[in-house]
Amino acid sequence: MNVLRILSIYLIGLVFGIGIVISGMANPAKVLNFFDFFGIWDPSLIFVMGGAVTVAFVGYRLVLPRPRPLFEGRFQLPTATRLDAKLIGGSAVFGIGWGIAGFCPGGALPALGTGRVEVILFTAALLAGIFAAKGIQAWLRTRTTPTATSGA
């Protein structure tokens, strides 16, 4: 991967990071107040999601009909379609954590640039959670694989 491509990806990250900090998504107080409908409600985050989804919706429709992305051989879109318990339950669990901490991964990663200790602590706990869940997933696979293949 040449320097120009690395620089392009860096700049895309920068656009995302500036967007996150301007929007308020990196500020737990603002995120939590958005969900506090019966308290000090701050509806700002509707505009974040509205703006982001609208632009990405239009942008994807311009980009995805192209034969391939600029730097890669093909588009790598998520292929899963099942609405399973893992998706719904995992997302529900994520919401509980987000409602407690006020940071989501997309808000915290740009916020690391502030050097604030709270962001570093949250990110460390986030990584611990990711590792724990990956460990559980690997353990579940070793438990279910023999039964899944025994009939074959």
Next chain:
Amino acid sequence: MIETAFTPFQSLAGGVLIGLAATLLMWTLGRVMGATGILAGLLAPASLYDFGWRAALLAGMATGPIAYFAVMGEMPPIEVPISTPMLLIGGFIVGVGVTFGSGCTSGHGVCGMARLSKRSIVATLSFMVTTAATVYVVRHVFGG
């Protein structure tokens, strides 16, 4: 609790930049911009190339507050209205949830919704409901 000002224009501008970045990443790398996937992949990269673009993207993200500082003369506000133990517990739960749920606000809530992915729409509804319920319980049941 910390009150925050209603900032529709800033939040919309920020949202537009987030959507623009998602579009640019699809245009260049052909991938969705999900913070969870980018971070998880960085910890277990498939190749040096894979590590390279993820690290570059993350470095760019973390430069966001510095660019903000350069223009505004101050770091963006980060107000944490909860205790450190709660922050750590919340962070751990987020990590478990996004791994099992295959995504978070950026991956499902923005990129997946923009692709009209049924999975992402269901995931987004799921976490929006539990986030609101958690905030309600923390602030109005236990918080009193």
